[in-house]
Structures are given as C-alpha cells and as structure tokens.
Amino acid sequence: xxxxxxxxxxxxxxxxxxxxxxxxxxxxxxxxxxxxxxxxxxxxxxxxxxxxxxxxxxxxxxxxxxxxxxxxxxxxxxxxxxxxxxxxxxxxxxxxxxxxxxxxxxxxxxxxxxxxxxxxxxxxxxxxxxxxxxxxxxxxxxxxxxxxxxxxxxxxxxxxxxxxxxxxxxxxxxxxxxxxxxxxxxxxxxxxxxxxxxxxxxxxxxxxxxxxxxxxxxxxxxxxxxxxxxxxxxxxxxxxxxxxxxxxxxxxxxxxxxxxxxxxxxxxxxxxxxxxxxxxxxxxxxxxxxxxxxxxxxxxxxxxxxxxxxxxxxxxxxxxxxxxxxxxxxxxxxxxxxxxxxxxxxxxxxxxxxxxxxxxxxx
Numbered sequence: 509x510x511x512x513x514x515x516x517x518x519x520x521x522x523x524x525x526x527x528x529x530x531x532x533x534x535x536x537x538x539x540x541x542x543x544x545x546x547x548x549x550x551x552x553x554x555x556x557x558x559x560x561x562x563x564x565x566x567x568x569x570x571x572x573x574x575x576x577x578x579x580x581x582x583x584x585x586x587x588x589x590x591x592x593x594x595x596x597x598x599x600x601x602x603x604x605x606x607x608x609x610x611x612x613x614x615x616x617x618x619x620x621x622x623x624x625x626x627x628x629x630x631x632x633x634x635x636x637x638x639x640x641x642x643x644x645x646x647x648x649x650x651x652x653x654x655x656x657x658x659x660x661x662x663x664x665x666x667x668x669x670x671x672x673x674x675x676x677x678x679x680x681x682x683x684x685x686x687x688x689x690x691x692x693x694x695x696x697x698x699x700x701x702x703x704x705x706x707x708x709x710x711x712x713x714x715x716x717x718x719x720x721x722x723x724x725x726x727x728x729x730x731x732x733x734x735x736x737x738x739x740x741x742x743x744x745x746x747x748x749x750x751x752x753x754x755x756x757x758x759x760x761x762x763x764x765x766x767x768x769x770x771x772x773x774x775x776x777x778x779x780x781x782x783x784x785x786x787x788x789x790x791x792x793x794x795x796x797x798x799x800x801x802x803x804x805x806x807x808x809x810x811x812x813x814x815x816x817x818x819x820x821x822x823x824x825x826x827x828x829x830x831x832x833x834x835x836x837x838x839x840x841x842x843x844x845x846x847x848x849x850x851x852x853x854x855x856x857x858x859x860x861x862x863x864x865x866x867x868x869x870x871x
Contacts, residue, residue, distance in 0.1 A: 511587070513561035516614030517568035518607045519577060520545065524568075526553065527611035529619040537616050539608050545573070547580060554584050567618045567625075569593045575628050594787070595624035627751050636723055637748040639716060643741065644791055646709040653702035657681070660695055716744050724868045725752070731865035735857055737802030742795045746858065749792035753862035762859045766793050768852050784848055796858075800851040 511531060518525040526540040543549045557564060564586040568577065570593065581588035597617060617623050629637065654673065661667070661684075668680055681699060686692045717740050720726045725747050732743040747753075756762045763769050767787035773780050786793070 511561075511563045511565040513557065513564055514615050514619040515540075515557070515564055515566040516611045516616070516618060517566055517577070518610040518614065519568045519571065519573050520607070521573065523607075524550070524577075525607035525611040527608075527615040528557070529615035531619070535619070537612060537619075539612060542607070545577075547576075550577065550580055551584070554581065554586060558584075558586065563587075565589075565618060567591050567614050567623055569596065569614070570626050575634065578628055579631075589618075589623070589625040590628055591618075591623040592626050597622055627755065629751055630724075632724065633748070633751065636716075636719065636744075639712065639719070640741075640745050640748045641791065643709060643712040643716065644745075646705060646712055649705040650702065650709055653698065653705050657695075657698045657702060660698060664691075713741050716741060720744065726868060727865045728753070728862050728867060731861050732858060734861065735799075735803070735854070736805075737799040737854075738858075739799075742799050745795045746792050747862075749789040749795075752867065753859055756859060759856040759859040763852050763855050766796065766855065768793065768796070768848060768855060796854060797847060797851050800847050800854050803854050804847070804850045 513531065514529040516527040516529070518527075522545055523542045524545050525542050527537065528540050529535060529537040543553055554564070566581050566586060566588040568588075568590060570590045575590065578588050578590050591614075596613075614623070664686065666684060668677055670676065684695065686695060720729055720740070723729070729740065729743045729747050732738050732747070733740060738746075750762070750765070753762060756765065760769070764785070765788050767785045769785060771782040771785045773782055
C-alpha cells in the first residue's frame with residue numbers, strides 16, 4: 509500500500525515527538541514538533557495531517573505506554589504499526605540520543621521498510637496477558653518470601669531435614685521459637701508474607717482457569733494440556749505471551765521467537781555457536797523450560813492424565829488430530845540430555861497442536 513507520508517512517533521508518558529517523512533526515496537524528512545500524549549491531541553494531529561496527506565503510516569516503538577495509541581490511529585482510518593526497539597537499526601558511531609532524533613529515525617526507517625513490526629493483541633487478549641503476568645509477579649513474591657525465611661533460619665542455625673515447603677515443613681516452621689521477642693516478630697512477619705503471597709498466587713490461578721472458557725484462545729489452551737508437563741497455567745501463560753501461533757510458518761520460527769535457538773558468531777571459515785539467544789518473552793521461555801523438565805521424563809500416562817487426554821480428544825474437530833500428536837510427543841532417544849534441546853522439541857509439538865485447535869471468534 510502506498511502512503512503519502514510516514515510518521516515517526518517517539519512516545520513518552522506525557523508527550524509524543526512527531527517526525528514526518530514524505531513519500532518517495534528523496535522525500536523530505538523533518539521534525540513536526542511535540543504534542544501531548546492524550547487522545548484529544550492525537551485526534552487533532554491525525555485530522556490536521558490527514559487533510560494534508562490523506563494516507564498516513566505511523567510507527568512507534570513498543571514500550572510501557574501500551575497499545576492505546578495503536579488502536580486509536582487504526583480506528584481513525586490510518587495505518588499504525590508498533591515496532592520492536594531491539595530490531596531498530598542503530599548507527600555504531602551515533603552517541604547523541606534525543607526525542608527529536610528518535611522520531612526522525614523512525615520516520616526515515618519506516619519509509620525505507622527497515623522496521624520490524626510486533627504482533628499486537630486485541631483488548632481481551634491483552635487483559636488475559638495482564639492477569640497471567642500478575643500470577644508471575646505473585647510467583648516471584650513467593651520465591652522472595654521463601655528466600656527470606658531460609659536466610660533467617662540459616663543465620664540462626666535452624667535446619668530442616670526433609671522436603672521443604674511441604675505441609676510438614678510448614679508445621680515445623682510454625683513451631684520455631686526464638687529467644688528474643690524481636691526475632692520472633694520478625695520471623696512471624698516473614699511467615700505471614702509467604703502465606704499471603706501463596707494465597708494470592710492460588711487465587712489468581714483459579715481466576716485464570718475460570719476465564720479460559722470465555723477467552724478466544726481457550727481451545728488452544730485446552731488442547732495444549734494433552735502434552736505431559738503442560739498444565740492449565742503453563743498452557744495459558746505460553747498462549748497469552750505468544751498469541752495466535754498460526755502466524756508462524758514453522759516450529760523453527762516459533763523457537764526463534766522464544767529465544768530457544770543458539771546464537772552464532774562466525775567469521776570466514778570459523779563457525780562458532782553461542783548460547784541460546786534469549787529473545788522474546790522471558791515469561792513464555794521460562795514456562796516452556798519448566799514444562800520441559802517434566803516432559804524429559806520417560807513416557808508414562810497415569811489415570812488422571814489419561815482422563816484429561818480423553819476429555820481433550822472430544823474437542824470438536826480436533827480429536828482425531830490431537831491423539832497422534834500427544835501419543836508421540838515424547839523426548840527423542842537421540843536427543844541429548846540438554847533441557848533447551850528438550851524445550852525446542854516440546855515447542856515443535858506445541859506449534860503443531862496450535863495449528864489444529866482453532867480459536868473461538870473474538871467477542
């Protein structure tokens with residue numbers, strides 16, 4: 509599609525720096541100015557420039573300001589793309605960074621087609637992603653609370669023999685007494701913080717499961733649970749972070765998107781592979797690696813797993829296709845015992861199942 513002008517928007521909490529690049533290879537690139545980051549100011553800008561240029565193509569980098577600007581521009585009849593800051597070309601010798609320069613660079617690169625757009629979720633998907641990320645925050649709070657308790661007990665030479673963070677361990681923690689009242693109060697404060705974080709995490713997990721039937725990608729989440737090691741929360745977290753996996757043409761693209769493929773630093777005849785790239789969502793990659801630890805175990809389907817798979821096979825139009833995938837979704841005997849390799853193999857089965865289980869129509 510041809511556009512009459514390309515707008516580079518450097519978006520901040522209170523302001524938006526705007527630069528305009530005229531169409532054509534030799535078109536002028538100039539700084540327009542700064543506007544307030546409010547819907548009324550953006551609407552006035554689009555109306556003024558729309559009357560002058562007719563067809564506008566706007567870009568801005570993804571960041572903490574969200575996708576509200578993206579939706580407003582597209583609803584107004586123009587085209588907007590949210591681009592990845594990590595893939596924006598940068599000059600090695602450029603040591604000056606200002607809002608004006610950033611907007612000019614975005615406008616120029618947008619006209620040249622050198623920017624990489626990111627997938628933007630709809631409002632319902634973004635809300636589900638926010639809920640799942642709140643569960644990740646609660647999990648982090650639980651880990652930190654447990655670390656504080658372990659550190660406190662280690663300083664006072666208190667050691668528990670057996671599996672920690674189980675019911676018996678919690679009873680043992682509650683029976684601990686200290687000589688000074690201040691230490692007892694401090695320890696009880698740590699215990700209360702851990703209990704509250706655990707309760708908050710469990711409550712959020714319950715809300716996630718309750719909202720799955722209303723989510724457009726709920727069938728994909730249900731289908732992924734046919735794989736060992738993929739529980740409802742892990743399946744929902746991966747789908748929320750990645751989105752519609754049908755936009756990937758192959759499992760390799762999904763692996764690269766999740767940062768599970770090795771990097772490379774080669775020159776001439778020397779070829780050297782580095783560690784995984786760790787690109788993309790940290791949450792999705794961590795959840796898949798967590799599932800891979802269970803997926804790496806020998807194939808064994810208990811009664812509970814068998815019943816769950818039977819329920820998933822009854823999904824309309826997917827049962828006959830899901831059965832062979834989940835049945836053969838086992839670690840390859842030739843694969844090395846490396847968790848990232850097992851995670852990549854698991855991603856391949858996740859991609860295959862996502863192609864079969866169609867999402868519901870978005871409300």
